Amino acid sequence: MSFAKMVFIANRYIPLINVSFAIYTFFLAEEVSPKVCYNxxxxxxxxxxxxxxxxYAVICLRACAVWNFAWTAKGILLVSIVANVSSQGYVGGKFLASKMVLNPGVSGTKHCVTSTFADASVWVVFLTVVLVDLVPLTLLLMKSFQHFRSSPLNTSLLAVMARDGIAYFLIVFALSLANLFVIVIPNPLFKNTFVFSQTSFQNALCVRLLLHLRTVNEESESPMETISSLHQDVNVRAGDSTISAA
Known part of the structure; x- marks a missing residue:
């Protein structure tokens, strides 16, 4: 049970638990007390x-592995991780502290609904998500470019990591941009809902990144193993023929 495997399992199952809990809180539970709703x-x-x-841990692990866990790459990624956790933690905590529970029926629903007067600050979280993702993506693309120039052969893994990394960044950028528009809408129920959707999408994308990389790695090894086994078989048959002739 390595750290990478624990991160993979957490990305796979924690979103399912949290989404189920959010669906119960905002869509199924009725006449919930304000204190329970807020908690x-x-x-x-x-x-x-x-x-x-x-x-973000998955994205940083991929970039760090490409650089063979060099101290320079680890230092850059560590700074980005600290900036990511501190900024999102501070702004997210401030945003949660400003939340107030609406009375059932005020917004047309009997379920748990919260609102806030500090919506302007939460945009920093989505901006941080996009900016910090640029750091490991840049490191990944730099290493991929260097490797392609030095050795154009056997670059399938790096090519897949580069393509998946770019696709991941573009999808996260689109999700963050969409959530920035959702923040300004007047309905407080939608503001709460789509934030949970984005976090779950990002976790699902990270699971896909890891599984796709593993699949490509196994496929790239299979032809080499086949060639090696065929080569051994040819040598054995040639040796048998030589013995028979003798």
């Missing part, structure tokens, strides 16, 4: 912030 929202939002850190 449930804080718990779900805190797990959502943790999900963002899990997704």
């Amino acid at each position: 449930e929202y804080v718990a779900s939002a805190s797990i959502g912030l943790f999900q963002l850190q899990l997704a």
